[in-house]
Amino acid sequence: MSIVTGRAVLLRIHPYGETSRILRFLTEGRGVVGVMARGVGQRTSRGEGGLETFADGTLTLHVKESRELQTLRDFSPRVSRPELGRNLLRLSGASLLAEMILVHVGEEGNPDLFRTFVESLDSVAAAQPGRLPGAILSGGWRIMASLGFHPELSRCVECGQAFSEEDVGRFDFSAGGIRCAACVQDGKGPRVGPGAREELRGLIRGEPPTALRGGRAHLSLFANFVYAHLAVDRPLRTLPFLQAHMGHDDA
Numbered sequence: 001m002s003i004v005t006g007r008a009v010l011l012r013i014h015p016y017g018e019t020s021r022i023l024r025f026l027t028e029g030r031g032v033v034g035v036m037a038r039g040v041g042q043r044t045s046r047g048e049g050g051l052e053t054f055a056d057g058t059l060t061l062h063v064k065e066s067r068e069l070q071t072l073r074d075f076s077p078r079v080s081r082p083e084l085g086r087n088l089l090r091l092s093g094a095s096l097l098a099e100m101i102l103v104h105v106g107e108e109g110n111p112d113l114f115r116t117f118v119e120s121l122d123s124v125a126a127a128q129p130g131r132l133p134g135a136i137l138s139g140g141w142r143i144m145a146s147l148g149f150h151p152e153l154s155r156c157v158e159c160g161q162a163f164s165e166e167d168v169g170r171f172d173f174s175a176g177g178i179r180c181a182a183c184v185q186d187g188k189g190p191r192v193g194p195g196a197r198e199e200l201r202g203l204i205r206g207e208p209p210t211a212l213r214g215g216r217a218h219l220s221l222f223a224n225f226v227y228a229h230l231a232v233d234r235p236l237r238t239l240p241f242l243q244a245h246m247g248h249d250d251a
């Protein structure tokens, strides 16, 4: 048994009996860690003691490598991000980012992923309402890139031909990018033209367009890419909420 301290974000809280909680953290050094927190029920219900989803701080654990759940010694939040709980779209967006991590990330540290996740939560917490869909999608695409899934947007995934200014292709999710018009098979996959390619590049760079057009179409494209690449064995629970709150703006 050893004591381990490091930076962590609280992703999910499950009740366990009257006063205990099972916590899932994304840690900077050890990936996703499950933690048993005994006797914290009162603290959680009063919102004290820092056990709030998306809180970010210093986590200290008693660690025994063979155990599935480690034991909480202390969690001292530095940032609590209460804005995320005050608006359904903000909450759904942050919850989707957390769920992506929970379903896919194991117990291996990935400091780039940790930084990207924290920056994405901050962007979703701070975005003006009109820019919120872009902030959420940008966070999602950046997390995919940190996990090693960066879509190919500049050349055809089949023949390798670079796209010109006017080319319109179709997204091939399992191939991880866009097929040119000549390589499209059976008209499958959503059409992606130069405007959409440019928007996707901005989202992946962390610079979402000021007014993202077709937020729902973007979300659907993103969801299909996630399902093609992340190790998910059932639909993500947070996606329907996000789809419902993203608005009907498919122009």
Ligand SMILES: [Zn+2]
Pocket: 156, 157, 158, 159, 160, 161, 179, 180, 181, 182, 183
């Ligand atoms: Zn091609």
